[in-house]
Amino acid sequence: xxxxxxxxxxxxxxxxxxxxSIEISGKxxxxxxxxxxIKALWYTGQEVVRGAGCLGGFCGACATYYRxxxxxxxxxxxxxxxxxxxxxxxxxxxPFPARKAIYDIQTLKDPKQDLFNLYPEAxxxxxxxxxxxxCPQKIDVREGxxxxxxxxxxxxxxxxxxxxxxxxxxxVCIADIAPNxxxxxxxxxxxxxxxxxxxxxxxxxKEIQDGRFNDEWNKVxxxxxxxxxxxxxxxx
Amino acid sequence: xxxxxxQQIVHKTRDARRKQTIPKFSPADRDAxxxxxxxxxxxxxxRPIRFGPNADEQTVIELATLLEGDSPIADDLDVxxxxxxxxxxxxxxxxxxxxxxxxxxxxxxxxxxxKLRLGDSNSVMAQGGMQISVAPEDSPVTHFxxxxxxxxxxxxxxxxxxMVEEGPAIAKWLIELGVLFDRQADGNLHVKKGGGxxxxxxxxxxxxxxxxxxxxxxxxxxxxxxxxxxxxxxVELLSNDEGHCTGAIFKDLDNHRLVVVAAKSxxxxxxxxxxxxxxxxxxxxxxxxxxxxxxxxxxMGAKLAHIDTFxxxxxxxxxxxxxxxxxVTEGIRSEGGHLVNxxxxxxxxxxxxxxxxxxxxxxxxxxxxxxxxxxGRVGVWLDTPLLDAEHGPGTVEKHFPAMMLQFERFGIDISxxxxxxxxxxxxxxxxxxxxxxxxxxxxxxxVSGEASGGLHGRNRLMGNSLLDLMVFGKRAGxxxxxxxxxxxxxxxxxxxxxRFRAEAKQHGSPSGVISPMVLPAYTxxxx
Numbered sequence: 001x002x003x004x005x006x007x008x009x010x011x012x013x014x015x016x017x018x019x020x021s022i023e024i025s026g027k028x029x030x031x032x033x034x035x036x037x038i039k040a041l042w043y044t045g046q047e048v049v050r051g052a053g054c055l056g057g058f059c060g061a062c063a064t065y066y067r068x069x070x071x072x073x074x075x076x077x078x079x080x081x082x083x084x085x086x087x088x089x090x091x092x093x094x095p096f097p098a099r100k101a102i103y104d105i106q107t108l109k110d111p112k113q114d115l116f117n118l119y120p121e122a123x124x125x126x127x128x129x130x131x132x133x134x135c136p137q138k139i140d141v142r143e144g145x146x147x148x149x150x151x152x153x154x155x156x157x158x159x160x161x162x163x164x165x166x167x168x169x170x171x172v173c174i175a176d177i178a179p180n181x182x183x184x185x186x187x188x189x190x191x192x193x194x195x196x197x198x199x200x201x202x203x204x205x206k207e208i209q210d211g212r213f214n215d216e217w218n219k220v221x222x223x224x225x226x227x228x229x230x231x232x233x234x235x236x
Numbered sequence: 237x238x239x240x241x242x243q244q245i246v247h248k249t250r251d252a253r254r255k256q257t258i259p260k261f262s263p264a265d266r267d268a269x270x271x272x273x274x275x276x277x278x279x280x281x282x283r284p285i286r287f288g289p290n291a292d293e294q295t296v297i298e299l300a301t302l303l304e305g306d307s308p309i310a311d312d313l314d315v316x317x318x319x320x321x322x323x324x325x326x327x328x329x330x331x332x333x334x335x336x337x338x339x340x341x342x343x344x345x346x347x348x349x350x351k352l353r354l355g356d357s358n359s360v361m362a363q364g365g366m367q368i369s370v371a372p373e374d375s376p377v378t379h380f381x382x383x384x385x386x387x388x389x390x391x392x393x394x395x396x397x398x399m400v401e402e403g404p405a406i407a408k409w410l411i412e413l414g415v416l417f418d419r420q421a422d423g424n425l426h427v428k429k430g431g432g433x434x435x436x437x438x439x440x441x442x443x444x445x446x447x448x449x450x451x452x453x454x455x456x457x458x459x460x461x462x463x464x465x466x467x468x469x470x471v472e473l474l475s476n477d478e479g480h481c482t483g484a485i486f487k488d489l490d491n492h493r494l495v496v497v498a499a500k501s502x503x504x505x506x507x508x509x510x511x512x513x514x515x516x517x518x519x520x521x522x523x524x525x526x527x528x529x530x531x532x533x534x535x536m537g538a539k540l541a542h543i544d545t546f547x548x549x550x551x552x553x554x555x556x557x558x559x560x561x562x563x564v565t566e567g568i569r570s571e572g573g574h575l576v577n578x579x580x581x582x583x584x585x586x587x588x589x590x591x592x593x594x595x596x597x598x599x600x601x602x603x604x605x606x607x608x609x610x611x612g613r614v615g616v617w618l619d620t621p622l623l624d625a626e627h628g629p630g631t632v633e634k635h636f637p638a639m640m641l642q643f644e645r646f647g648i649d650i651s652x653x654x655x656x657x658x659x660x661x662x663x664x665x666x667x668x669x670x671x672x673x674x675x676x677x678x679x680x681x682x683v684s685g686e687a688s689g690g691l692h693g694r695n696r697l698m699g700n701s702l703l704d705l706m707v708f709g710k711r712a713g714x715x716x717x718x719x720x721x722x723x724x725x726x727x728x729x730x731x732x733x734x735r736f737r738a739e740a741k742q743h744g745s746p747s748g749v750i751s752p753m754v755l756p757a758y759t760x761x762x763x
Contacts, residue, residue: 006237007237007242007578007606007607007608008237008607008608008609008610009237009238009239009242009555009607009608009609009610009656010237010238010239010610034556034557034558035557035558036558039758042758042759042760043760044760045759045760045761046759047755047759048759049352049467049489049490049755050353050467052352052523053352053353053356053360053522053523054356054357054358054360054361054522054523055522055523056361056520056522056562056563056642057562057638057641057642058360058361058444058446058447058638059355059356059360059361059447059522061352061353061356081558081642081645082645083558083645083646095353100455100458102458102459102461103459104459105412105413105414105456105459106412106413137641138641157416161416161441161442161444161448161637162444162637162638162641163451164447165451184451184452184455187414187416187451188413188414188452188455189414190414190416191411191413191414191415191416191452192411192412192413192414195411195416195419196419196423197411197423198370198411198419198423198424198425199423199424200370200371200372200424200425201370201404201407201408201411201424201425202408203372204369204370204404205404205405205408208376208401208404213375213376213377216375216377217377217397220377220380220381221393221397225389228384228389229389231381232381232382232384232385232389233263233385235378235381235382235385235434236434
């Protein structure tokens, strides 16, 4: 008789998946509880071309609106990162037609002032906080827009490091701001114009150009297989 | 048993484990371990390719089947072009964007075509960092030697030398575009140590390195107004009388119409093959990683290198079910996270190379020291709370915000609970063989990024992929663009396809498989 294995995690939902009712773009389906929203789409036979990307929560392709049972609030999620539950209703959001400003990052003269030319709507934020509520990455988007307008580019770039560019902050903005695009501009400007140039990197580039490592290269590249393997083993 | 009950062994043994030092394996023990447990050595998963440039060489069955597969294109198709360009870039990830930007920068006309959206790629998911020797105690030569050792001495020396030497210039380019790498207090680039590396060499942007780089590159592609063909999957290449590459045929995924693009040169930057789920492994790869570029190049006559070796990232999530295969970044181990079996023991030096660590985890699980989930998966613990214990509360949250968020969505706080992991199919070590300008043996056909092969040998070191795709994306872009200036558009034919079909016929009945796969078949169909 098989002895009881004590190293098994109980997952009753896996052994006997409980089926739950969900609604996708208005049509009802039964799917196993706990699968992700994107897997629910596949489970119901739907091919996904728009709305699937990295499947790991990084690319923002699967921006989704959803609502749970008996709750009037429409929420947002990434379809690859959200488990379905009974009574849930959802629809994938196609990319929203936001306007992206076109600029040459390297020749900007006054990036903080240029923000107002590139995104003139940015200072019109009415503080409603809808963008922050819409962000599946829990970024304080409203705060970020304000900081951008007040020229605190460093804080914005730190706050938006988590931004997957899903764009769900955009359709909810009553001032027609695309906060993610504003933040991307600000972060790039911060990186290209307001961050110290790393001296060590410049030194290394010059060393390579000046051939500082040439002798070592010549030595290594002249080695036979055995010598090279032995040499590699000495690198600690 | 309740997962929390099983996790107690990790909490209980933590203090004792912290006093331990686990030595790295000797080269002989390492080789024996890999041969016994690494999936690359499971003979039953392999078979020889029957025909084509790599005839009789072994690769995994899933890939061999696709390489021998038939094109969806009739070889008498009217190939009157819908578009004409100097440089055609296929693939919108890191390598594709880098290639397109550099080619465009020289004044060449560039079209970037991609199967999904611009940016959809494995690159965007890269968390660990980018290896560049910038630290004073480090050097490109040391980077070369570390990579060679990690790659089992099989790396192409010329490619590797180019990569390590051009790395610092690439970092400079990215910084000028506005990429925000982590810094030290003195303004220099902060470097972390990765598995298999002798010096700290990883440039990072928190644990969002790939995302940060890709946000910037995508934005730059848009700023440069490079012509895009999105939701267009490459399904065949075009060749002239001499077999040189002259363009490609795409399937528009919206209306299934075929789109013909004439190009003076073609850069394939189509990424890897994780979504083939070779040997049944889950994968950390994005939805489109189905190895399209390998099939297209192979039919064209391009030789592949090292296609019998794949990287199984040691730490893919095993629990909860929703995160199966998702990556638990190597950064956790870099910062001292332990791997722990069901008995509460460490069993490998966590900073050994990925193939060694993966093989050790598989060994623990096969020998009964793993933890099983009821869905039939098995794994070992990664002691994530150890980081807070070691470096102070809040460390996990501060250094790994992406991972915290990913698990938090399923009610798991990784700063308090260890996570269950098992190797996940992560990277294709080999690919289409290229020279130092990213060109294949087929003239005017360039390949860069994960689809190319030779650079990483039989095992890739963490952080070398982001550098690979930038350096060889750049070289492909520059070479393709400069050549386009001095040449005429080649004739568009499907001669190579007729040749390929004739050869396939000689080797028995066609398998009936159409390649490339384009997208994995996850959609459930009722019988």
